[in-house]
Amino acid sequence: MDPDAIRAGSRVPHGGEPDRDVLDFSANTNPRTPDGVGDVYTAALEESRRYPDDDYLEYRAAAASFVGCEPEQVIPTPGGLAAIRLAMEQALEPGDEALVPYPSFGEYAREVRLQGATPRFVRYDELHELGPSVLEPCALAIVCTPNNPTGDAIAPDALETLVDRCGAADTTLLVDEAFLGFTDRPSAAELGRDHVIVARSLTKLFGLPGLRAGFAVARGERRDALATARRAWSLGTPAARVGAHCLRQDEFVRETREHVERERERMCEALEQRFDVHDSDAPYLLCDVGDRDVATVIADARAAGVAIRDATTFRALDSHVRVAVKDRAANDRLLGALGVGDADEGTVEPHEDD
Template sequence: MDPDAVDGVERVEHGGKTGVLDFSANTNPESPEGVAEVYQSALGAARSYPQDPPAAFCEAAADYVDCASNAVVPTPGGLAGMRLAMEVSLQSGDSVLLPAPSFGEYSREVRLQGATPVFVDHDAILDADPSEHAMVIICHPNNPTGEVYDDTALRAFAARCRDHDTVLLVDEAFLDFTDHPSLAGENGVVVARSLTKMFGLPGIRAGFLAATGTTRERLGIARQTWNLGAPAVAVGEYCMGRREFVEQTRQRVRTERERLTTELGEQFDVFDSDAPFLLLDVGERSVDRVLEATRAEGIAVRDARTFRGLDSHIRVAVRLPSENDRLCEVLGDV
């Protein structure tokens, strides 16, 4: 991190909403059965330093994304992993290509390294020239628009990045809601994953990076020792082995997303999505009025104006069927 850059970067406060039906966060409303017992049983192990690196966790992560276990670098969540990837890859003054609209923390983290974010339309980023940038960041599927990138095109872009020694950092926070393969293990690519979205456990703070070659070596050296506690290691290993839960979640999200797209599409312009959320253009309505109306009914939706380039949009998560019914009922009266 560049100490001189810190004073020029603002901090955006984040936190879950309580006391409401929360459609503003994209986390799974369900978690695998047995998680509480695994967490509880790991508390005894927390009286000792955990194994570092946690071998069983790394093996579970490698199996989950289909890469070699020695490619895995454990991190306390996906965002912490992305910061680590930037710390070992960027120097002050470097240029980083970012999609827009997309997750706002990317540009903040880039600026903290003293590097400069350069924005390109999210649906045109695979056509961009990576040669002038030290790093390219891709959100796959993209947040908040929800679409995945074509696998062949994405791997071809990764090859172009590799040819120019440009690091490709791929945030796969929502990829396990789809049937698309991970880029974990692809040379020149750093993949970031977490337990936050699929397993509905943002407070656990467990995730990992996957990388190869010199980049993997640098990540392993720079990673903080004991950066995952024993409960996070145990819960992460357990969750990543729950394949039936993942498949059931995918099916539910797919079915409910299609239903929400149809029902909400009667009033709003709904973006096509492969993710567990939908981006809605509210048109001539006031976004503030929509936010106030839903909040009055005990529902929180995401003000998508916080994403670069969006000015009349909200984002809603795909939750459980009865909860989605309630969302449609409330938005139907806005």
Template sequence: MDRDSVREVGRVPHGGSDDPDLLDFSANTNPRTPPGTREVYADALDASRSYPNDDYPEFRAAAADFADCDPDAVVPTPGGLAALRLAFAVSVSPGDSVLVPFPSFGEYAREIRLQGGRPEFVPHDELLDADPRDHAAVVVCNPNNPTGDAYDPGALREFAAECRESDALLVADEAFLGFTDRPSLAGTPGVAVARSLTKLFGLPGLRAGFAVATGEVGADLATARRAWSCGTPAARVGAHCLRADEFVAETRERVRRERARMTDALGEEFEVHPSESPFLLLDAGERDPAEIVRRARERGVAVRDATTFRGLDSHVRVAVRTPGENDRLLEVLGDV
């Protein structure tokens, strides 16, 4: 990390509320967790009196099965953002440029700047047409946050090959890929994948995730990773969740069904961006997004002011939750 850059970089706004009286649609996390999660966590608490096995064999095996890669390519991290920081730390030096999509997750640019790098912004739907030459890395968010659209798998793999030929590390954030049946880039040469248990398994406070990379990149990530990078509860609960195949299938179907229903209903008041993710980006047109957020909050519902994303000035973002909760959101947004 570049010391001079740290002193110039600020924080990034995020969704999410810790107010128990609010129904939170501002964060894109699953409102449900896999069956048995609480029991696994409780058992892991007793084991936390000792250091975890720093090789994390059970967690890495479960992550490898989930992402369809070799366990040796899995690098445990305390969340997906930690995997992203690790990828940038081993690939970006002061003065390097990195291609970054917009609108997209604001932490990409912040993490690059912390390393002394320079983000160069590209519209997210034009990223695969960008030239990766002369850049240290390229970031892709698949599916993209906050728009919700996913890239064509074939085109994405072709772009990964182009990045590899250009000696630019492709950093693929797949935080929401588990909500789809699209293939992961995990194990693809020249690619560092970041995965999170936060979104799909509804555990943002657990801080469990992993990176996947092969070859020299994988070796660098494994070397740079902090010792005991995941706590015992995070590793054990993570392994349990990553093997919850039935839960994942049920979640995908619920999100697909509810997203379509919400898109139809919200389309009467907003322009709704097509999405393959557990959230919808809404264009409010002439209405003030901040006023929509304020009025929804007065009625007990939190939605995300998406104007904090680069390139958006009239948008809000809402999560896809359970049917009854979604009904409440539709009722509130129908009156704001």
């Protein structure tokens, strides 16, 4: 990272509610975790008296099988954001330009700036339309699929177009797939292109954001550079063991995808009684509150014991909130707090499908 950029940098806002008495819809994580996680963690904690095996063979094999690549192409990282930073450290030098989508994850621009590079913002849904005159001056381009906070995933043919154009321009393409596991779409890792780096997060899909486990996928010289730059023992033993266990839970993933799709459709129908809701492939919905005051909408929800995300912190959004898709009972609580549907705002009761 560039020392001058660090001194001039700042933090960016995120979702996540520290008050355990408030139902948190501001962070997009699975409310469920796979069976057996506790036992795996306990056993791994005992083994943490030794340093981890820095080869992470079991973890890399599970990750490779999950996304469709070879184990040696997997670079273990403590979360998806660590994979993003590692990719930028490899691809960017001070003075470089990077194409950053908007509205999208705020850490992209911050991480670009920390490398001493300059973000060049472009609409997230127009990236695949860019030609060589825009791509060639840029050392890096970033795509988020499904995009955060809008929720829509880039179409496979559009992604391939962007991959091809970045290759022709000699521009590294970073594909952030933090929420792709909630869909049945293939990973860009399957495309097998040397100029593409994929960043994955385990902790959202498997409901363990505090575990900090993720990985990057790369080939050729970029893979070698990432493997060299990666910190030694970059995953603790509990994170590596639990992560490998979760990545093998095919039935859990299938059930999660089905549940999220079902609940997202139900929530969207209710929320559209009051808000303009963006189409989504992700475990969250972006809502335009129109001429209502965003701060008031958030405060009213919180008064009912529910935290939602202020999406006006995303570039080009000035009247939006984002809500996660959780289990059915919690979702009913959210809908009641937002004054839509026929949900009871009182005690959360279990539903048959959860």
